[in-house]
Amino acid sequence: MxxxxxxxxxxxxxxxxxxxxxxxxxxxxxxxxxxxxxxxxxxxxxxxxxxxxxxxxxxxxxxxxxxxxxxxxxxxxxxxxxxxxxxxxxxxxxxxxxxxxxxxxxxxxxxxxxxxxxxxxxxxxxxSPCPGVVWGERAWTLNKFDVSKRKAAVYCFRMALKEDPENKVLRCGYAMAFNKSVDRKNITPKLRSEMLEHLRIAKELDPEDLYITVMYLQRLAESGQVEEACKLAKEVIEKPLDSFGGFGILLDFFKDYISHDSSIDLARRTLERHPDSRQLKRHLGKCYKWKIFSPEEKRNPMRHILIENAVNLYEEVVTLYPKSLAVKLELTAMYKESGRLDRADKIFEDLLLEIEGMEPQDLQKFYNWYAQYLFYAKQDASRSIDIHKKAVEIMLPTGQRDSSVRVLLSIVHNGGDRAEEIVDFLDGLDRDGQPAGDSGSAGVKDNSGSPGQAGDSGSPGQAGDSGSAGQAGDSGSAGQAADSGSAGQAGDSGSAGVMGDSGSVGVMGDSGSSGVMGDSGSSWLTQDGLAALAAQDGRETLAAQDGRDTLAALERRKALTALDRQEHL
Missing domain, CATH: 1.25.40.10 (Tetratricopeptide repeat domain)
Known part of the structure; x- marks a missing residue:
């Protein structure tokens, strides 16, 4: 041949x-x-x-x-x-x-x-030209691969079930894919009820599957059945956990519905049983991070002990995930909280030497984090603006780009020294055909992994999910907002926030989170922060430095408030 x-x-x-x-x-x-x-x-x-x-x-x-x-x-x-x-x-x-x-x-x-x-x-x-077993494997793979492929995964599971409707494995897989295929803000009460029923059936078919169980209890809580969900969660942890699928979701549940300490305790106890698991060490690090940036912990005089524990653990996790940009950035946040800016500086300096080899999405993420670090940790507002602009110039529709656009808009709104320059910069991006800060834009080719990706083969033109690519595995936490504050930057009281600064809105968080700095999908301004920003100017105008309203800036303001309304739905 x-x-x-x-x-x-x-x-x-x-x-x-x-x-x-x-x-x-x-x-x-x-x-x-x-x-x-x-x-x-x-x-x-x-x-x-x-x-x-x-x-x-x-x-x-x-x-x-x-x-x-x-x-x-x-x-x-x-x-x-x-x-x-x-x-x-x-x-x-x-x-x-x-x-x-x-x-x-x-x-x-x-x-x-x-x-x-x-x-x-x-x-x-x-x-059949494509056997059910092939549809099933394709469905499983797409569901694991990326958020943007989960609607295609649901379609493939349905095709597999047509040939083998009683297959327990396929039915459980379909329940998980269906529950992960819709962005949280788009879930209606009717849809949530349908999701819950699929998970209930899957849980009965495979009661030992931890991932299905924790997805079920999460949906229970979201539907208002918090007491029943908490009871089930406590039953789950009564027996030792040896399979970690869904463990991150379980920790997130304990953090949201019981307490930060219960989440930390569960992670610690499980790690004691599996001391060599790098995955569990990273989970524990996230639990520390959630508590460190929680509002109540801000007032804890013993907070420094938790920060020190987090620093030590993250230093180990970095060695276990040496290629993970996210872990390195999370460590910079821990260093910042512990006052070790020299160590955080070193990580950023090393990453700056690697930017030529970074993929666009990683580079955008790096610029967004570094810009916030420069402003809040180094008080270098001017350089922070320069780096935010670099993040915005990368035309990928991600939470990091939205975050940097919002920070730049807040500077314009407050009449900062470089407001007019920023308006001109954003207008220049508009003229290139990409609306600045438009998180609803279509996906990009191959390497973005971001929302709005066109449907994959095997799916009849299914659009990708809103929300960012995310990592495969147990991510999907709701994130942790820090103390409320307004959206200002460059010295304004109450800032858009990073790394848990006093009066800030955003903290380092996880993929899919809202109001946090973190992995793809995060938004630095919480819903309340966006509402406060919009209210300051009557939701109608955005003043440039010289006080003149510009049409382009007004359109961005409308887009920003539209995002706010969508997030409240």
Whole structure:
């Protein structure tokens, strides 16, 4: 078979290499770390183990680690053969497709052709061009991959269930994907009730699945059944936890509905049982961070002890996740709170040397954090503005870009020294065809992982979720707002806030959070902060330095207040 002909046949296979998973290198690295953490857990749900290793093999190969990819493919086949007693060969269609691609990338065309022909023989006698087991694996993969692919995952689960409606694993997977496919602010009471019912059925089908259980209790609480949810949560932790799927959501639940201390205590006790788990150490670090930036902790004279514990833990976590930008930035926040600005400075200086190799989304995130750090920790307002502008210049519709736009707008609103320059800068971006601060814009190609991504193949034109890409795994916490304050910057009383400063709105948080500084999806201004900012100028005008209203600035103000109204829905 000629190489060109082989490539055409490869592109027609149903496998990870044809499912449009070619995102940025940093995204794939982050996913690989997450999948490695899952694969190292005790009690991995056996039905998904083959899917997990197939996915991990793809990530290894995409990042150039062929030997690791082949090792994972071997483990994937072992797991699939053990868990698929009936129709085991048909369950290997995706697996053989992955093997064909890996050998092709290695230049081993004969081996690649062998696996292409194996897939052809398996599908030749199958009545459906895409078997249910293939839809199921594709659904699982898309659900794990990215927020923007979760609507496509729901579609794939539905297609899989058409062929196997009584499959317990598929029904549980569908319940989880369906619950994660809709942005929180878009969930109506009717939709929440439907989500809750799917999770209730899934929980009955698989009562030992921690992820399903914690999603269920979270939806219970959101529907107003807080007492029942808390009772269930306490029952969950009565027995030792050996599987960590959903553990981050469980900690977030305890933080939101019981107490910060209960969340910390649960993380500590679980870590004592699994002292080598880097994932649990990171979870505990987040629990410390949540409490450090909570309003009540601000008034605690013993807060410095918790900060010191967090610093020590985050220093270890950084060594365990050496490529994680998010962890390094979180450590700078801990250093800032402990007064060790020299150490935070060193991290930022080292990251500045790496910016040429950063993916656009990581670079945007770095600029946003660094700009806030310069203002609040270093009192360098002018340089902070320069760095915020760099974040805004990266045309990715993310929470970090929105954050930097809002800070710049707050300076214009308050008539800062550089207000007119900022208006001209934002107007220049408008003329380039991208509305400044427009968080509702369409997604970007391949490497953004951000909202508004067009539907993936396998989904009939489904739009991506609002909200940012997020990381695979247990992220999705609601975030933690610090003390309220107004939206000013550059010396205004009550600031837009970063890293838990007194009177600030934002603190370092997690993906999907509101009113926090943190991973993708965060917004520095809380709903109350946005409302306060809009109220200061009657929700109608935004004054430039010389007092003149500009049409462009007014349009941005309208967009900002529209965001505010949407967040209150």
């Amino acid at each position: 000629a190489q060109t002909s082989l490539k055409i046949r490869l592109q027609g296979l149903e496998c990870h290499f044809t499912w449009k998973l070619d995102y940025s290198r940093s995204k794939l690295q982050s996913l690989r770390e997450t999948m490695i953490d899952i694969s190292n857990r005790e009690g991995v749900q056996y039905s998904w183990e083959g899917y997990l290793y197939n996915f991990l093999a793809y990530l290894h190969q995409a990042l150039g680690f062929t030997e690791d990819a082949l090792h994972c493919l071997k483990k994937a086949e072992e797991a699939i053969r053990q868990s698929s007693q009936d129709g085991v060969e048909l369950s290997l269609v995706v697996h053989y497709g992955n093997l064909a691609w890996v050998h092709y990338h290695q230049g081993e065309l004969t081996e690649s052709q062998t696996y292409v022909e194996k897939v052809g023989r398996l599908l030749r006698d199958n009545p």
